[in-house]
Amino acid sequence: MLTKIHEGPDIFKIDVPLPNNPLKNLNCYIIQDNKDTLIIDTGFNRPECKEALLAGLDELQADWERTNLFLTHLHSDHTGLAPALMRGKPGKIYISQIDHMILNGSIRGERWKEVDEIYFREGFTREQLKELRTSNPARGLLPESLFEAEHVADGDKIHVGRWELRCVSVPGHTPGQMCLYCAEKKLMFTADHVLFDITPNITTWQEQKDSLGKYLDSLVRFRGFEMETALPAHRQNHMDVYERICQIIEHHLVRLEETVDTLAAFPGTHAMQIASGLKWSMRGKTWEEFPLSQRWFAVGETAAHLDYLICRGMAKKKEGEQNAYCLLEPAGECKMRLRKIWDGYRE
Ligand SMILES: [Zn+2]
Numbered sequence: 264m265l266t267k268i269h270e271g272p273d274i275f276k277i278d279v280p281l282p283n284n285p286l287k288n289l290n291c292y293i294i295q296d297n298k299d300t301l302i303i304d305t306g307f308n309r310p311e312c313k314e315a316l317l318a319g320l321d322e323l324q325a326d327w328e329r330t331n332l333f334l335t336h337l338h339s340d341h342t343g344l345a346p347a348l349m350r351g352k353p354g355k356i357y358i359s360q361i362d363h364m365i366l367n368g369s370i371r372g373e374r375w376k377e378v379d380e381i382y383f384r385e386g387f388t389r390e391q392l393k394e395l396r397t398s399n400p401a402r403g404l405l406p407e408s409l410f411e412a413e414h415v416a417d418g419d420k421i422h423v424g425r426w427e428l429r430c431v432s433v434p435g436h437t438p439g440q441m442c443l444y445c446a447e448k449k450l451m452f453t454a455d456h457v458l459f460d461i462t463p464n465i466t467t468w469q470e471q472k473d474s475l476g477k478y479l480d481s482l483v484r485f486r487g488f489e490m491e492t493a494l495p496a497h498r499q500n501h502m503d504v505y506e507r508i509c510q511i512i513e514h515h516l517v518r519l520e521e522t523v524d525t526l527a528a529f530p531g532t533h534a535m536q537i538a539s540g541l542k543w544s545m546r547g548k549t550w551e552e553f554p555l556s557q558r559w560f561a562v563g564e565t566a567a568h569l570d571y572l573i574c575r576g577m578a579k580k581k582e583g584e585q586n587a588y589c590l591l592e593p594a595g596e597c598k599m600r601l602r603k604i605w606d607g608y609r610e
Pocket residue numbers: 336338436455
């Protein structure tokens with residue numbers, strides 16, 4: 264279903280369903296002016312997404328000679344239909360270089376062996392990792408083929424009719440996530456950088472050290488933009504974007520303190536063990552009952568928080584068959600240091 268959500272620039276939204284996924288939907292935004300069209304993100308490579316996306320685009324009657332596709336970041340709920348949608352059409356696909364490179368590595372399959380090794384060292388069994396090969400949406404719903412793209416970097420301008428949109432690089436959620444900003448209307452497409460009903464997942468990347476530190480820095484920078492309209496990639500925006508940024512920062516700070524306490528109680532354990540001791544919204548389920556793919560995201564998130572502590576000299580990781588994390592200082596001192604660092608984010 265296509266809904267017009269903004270006039271001048273004209274922005275439409277297609278509500279693309281994400282079946283069996285806690286994100287629930289993807290907001291595919293379409294900007295249109297003077298026959299030029301820019302589509303932002305696509306949904307997973309699965310029939311339900313394709314059907315919704317194509318039905319919405321049909322309704323819009325876009326001129327495919329003048330239609331481009333912007334991919335905010337590499338995740339398959341944003342890129343899954345990119346090659347299928349643009350094949351045989353003259354339009355460009357825009358994405359950051361680093362996310363395009365990682366995505367192509369995932370499509371080729373060569374990345375997963377290394378990723379599996381990382382998660383094995385963090386506590387997953389070989390059997391669980393085998394099961395995740397099909398049940399993990401990050402893996403099973405990728406674009407059907409490699410695709411060519413035009414790489415965009417921070418500050419690049421994309422024009423849609425008379426409107427100018429500026430690329431805003433926000434590393435953290437992925438190494439190369441890119442938002443789009445229309446300065447004239449103080450309008451921001453926030454991608455997965457700022458979401459309103461859920462907290463964007465921050466995980467570890469071989470290609471990005473200190474993901475959480477980078478994410479928090481990107482939030483601070485993002486706060487510097489004048490925004491009257493903020494359009495997230497999932498669900499709704501029901502609150503002030505600046506207030507939401509503060510909430511997300513606070514969430515991670517609380518989570519870091521919790522990580523310090525758990526690490527102090529269980530020194531020398533891997534990220535899975537630490538994750539199982541943290542609070543997650545699991546709708547009454549225990550850690551073991553939590554779906555495996557959700558545990559996979561939770562362990563990645565925990566590893567990112569541990570990495571944040573390591574990068575600031577508060578913890579260390581002993582690498583081996585399985586990783587063993589421990590604090591380098593008493594928990595109370597770590598938390599005092601964290602609070603000092605946080606004051607910088609709160610200003
Ligand atoms: Zn994402």
